[in-house]
Amino acid sequence: MQFYQSKLLKKFPEITHAFTTKETGNLAFHVNDDPAHVLKNHQRLSRELNYKLEILVHMKQIHSNEVKIITDNDTFDNPPTCDALITDKKNTLLMVMTADCSPILFYDPVQKVIAVAHAGRAGAFTNIIKNVIRKFTNDFNSQTKEIVVAIGPAICGHCYEVDDTIYQEAKKRNLAYALTQESNKYYLNIRDILHKQLLEENILEKNIEISDICSRCDSHFYSYREEKNCGRFAGIIKLD
Secondary structure, rough: OOOOOOOOHHHHHHOOEEEHHHHOOOOOOOOOOOOHHHHHHHHHHHHHOOOOHHHHHHOOOOOOOEEEEEEEOOOOOOOOEEEEEEEEEOEEEEEEEEEEOOEEEEEEEOOEEEEEEEOHHHHHOOOHHHHHHHHHHHOOOOOOHHHEEOOOOOOOOOOOEEOOOHHHHHHHOOHHHHHHEEEOEEEEEEEHHHHHHHHHHHOHHHEEEEOOOOOOOOOOOOHHHHHOOOEEEEEEEOOO
């Protein structure tokens, strides 16, 4: 089974992490796929990465900036409604699902805390990064200089065309640096926004890794912009 992995996160043997590909199959239950097929894909993935399906916590993602510290009530069959999860529990696998939005994995190797976040345009515009980092520092006593962040495959700034309404909104939010205009078309680079937000939260440049793989250009990944009715790939992380 093919995975994409972060060079930064691979340095830490105490965690399991990966970004899945189409080879894993669709992992989302909300995209008009047969639930039995989705479950089978999850079972294959759990066998491949050697974890029990019941320890997986995913999300009902709503394009928000809401971050949740997981509890015992958050399970594979009862996913919380939010766009980021954080925990210091061992043997709990966190999952974020995407198809052009940015899947983000976080790890603090000192306090032993992991997190995942789903950052599309809405998450970037409302700074879900800030909310996740504040959870690390306020709830788990993390130091920002210790937090490592890997942003997985996502749509690139050359492929993410936006309309004039979004273009104007980005300018109002002081995000003009992430905008380009070509032949009367507007494009938005979410990666640039997330990178800047991480630096503004005092995450060290050396602790940030941003994939240059575009989910629309690379056929190994699901892309909503390219396929519309498509599945979801995932970013996953577990503290062993």
